[in-house]
Amino acid sequence: MGPARRSSPTTGAAGEEAAALARRRQGMLLASPGALYLLIFFVVPLGLITVYSFATRTSTGRTSLSGWNVESYRAIGDDIIVGIIGRSAWLATLTTVLCVVVGYPFAYYIATRPRHVRAVLLVMVMIPFWTNALVRVFAIRFLLGSNGPASALSESLGFGTFRILFTPTAVTIGMVYSFLTFMVLPLYVALERMDWSLTEAARDLYASGAKAFWKVTLPLTRSGIVAGCVLVFVPSFGSYVVPDILGGAKTLLIGSYIARQFRDARNWPLGASLSVLLIVAMLVAVALNQRSGSGAEDRDRPRPRKWGRAPDEAEAAAVAS
């Protein structure tokens, strides 16, 4: 990793410095179009929504950007809104738990197949993962509808029609259906990377199968479980499409409630403050996940530095020599 391996001709500290500066400029040039785009179309909107959350709603439903106040944040304490947030949190938690329970044995099965079978099964998981999410929710809507195929089937079997659509149960089914693969993939990765000889060792030491699982396999795949939980909880907490299509009046969740503030209710400050709350909650969840040492480790953790990756370091070494 020393400067000796650098391929650029070293012409003393001054040349080295100029080269570093040029590199720096090159990097900036390369990054700037994307960075500028994100600045305009993401960072500025993010700032605007925060500003709006402190604005005032006029009697006509317009937003007046004056007379800053925390009224809309105070409104979040309102019973109705607390109820909506509570319900969203509860349904998201339920969805997450169900996904772990359903997904873990599923991922375990796939991860313990022979290699060629595993590859096929993995593709079978990928297809629903990548399939249009709206269409998948629509499929559930179609299946569960009071005059849909499932109902027709149960009727012909003599169980009568069932009314499951527009209930929290339907929303939960839809969320598990939508987000299950988000859980399965990190679980699979954790299980596939696991060193099974450790489980075997536990068995050799006379641990029962169950005990070996609870004491060895499960703790070793904890990172996959945590990552999966974040990947499922985050979208289900803020979900808008699923409850909108499968839920009824009794399943108003925070995502739909925010949408409502920007459309019919025209209370942008309230919608904005709820959005800010939602964003903060998501960031906390993701940060907790990273802290627990999983999830994004493959991408945005400081990686072991490969050669040539750290001009700063090379620079320092060059100066030192």
Added chain:
Amino acid sequence: MSGVVEVGLGRRTRRGLAVWAWAVFAFLYVPIVVLVVFSFNASSRVNIWGGFSFQWYGEALRNDVITSAIRVSLIVALVSTVVSMVLGTAAALALDRYRFRGRRALDGTVYLPIVIPDITMAVMLLVFFAEAFKFIDSFGPRFTLGISTVALSHIAFNISFVCVVVRARLDQFDRTLEEAARDLYATGWQTFRRVTLPLIMPGVAAGGLLALTLSLDDVVISAFVSGPGSTTLPVYVFSSIRRGVTPELNAISTLMLTASIALVLGSLALQRRRASASQQTQIL
């Protein structure tokens, strides 16, 4: 690790696992299959099978609103994919191999559009365009929500996804190949054009396919930033579902399903070229 992993499970447990796994596969696939089957239903009642027919496909494709929505979706998807591929790849390269001012800020920001819920991204952009239009209007030209705002919004989230996918590829990049090119007196540009780009191309293509998929999938953000006449197909389907299930919707959904499955298989084939099973999950 190849071959069956022996983990000391009892036979009953093992059989139970297999049954469970196939039940989950059934759960994942049955609703989609039922939807597809019923899209070929000749009967106009959604719950009664009235024989095989392409009738609803014909009806859907004769509907001007639907064909216009398909056109909007395709234009937005293509434009946002191309732009985000270029910007996202450049940003990924910069983040991966350069130190520059603002690098950390960019590194953190680039993940945000992926993390935050669609609905918040949607209202953020709605507020942004409302304010931007107010500002631009004061200079004269009048803008409204339309196909361009949809495309601009899609680029905003697609840049991030492309950037992350390309970076994952750059992570596995063998830098000695570039070094070899430089040792053989290739210029910086030649090295990039002849060595770097071909090597990261599968990553760029995978990022592009992901961007295409996400753009064609998006409903929440599009619903908020599209105006009259710039409805995308998912937005059309979403608003139609609220009014009730029709056989026409089944047909459109099946078309969308076919498109996304083609995209999955395309991206899997791309990865299959070199990646092992564990790397397949990495880009996700």
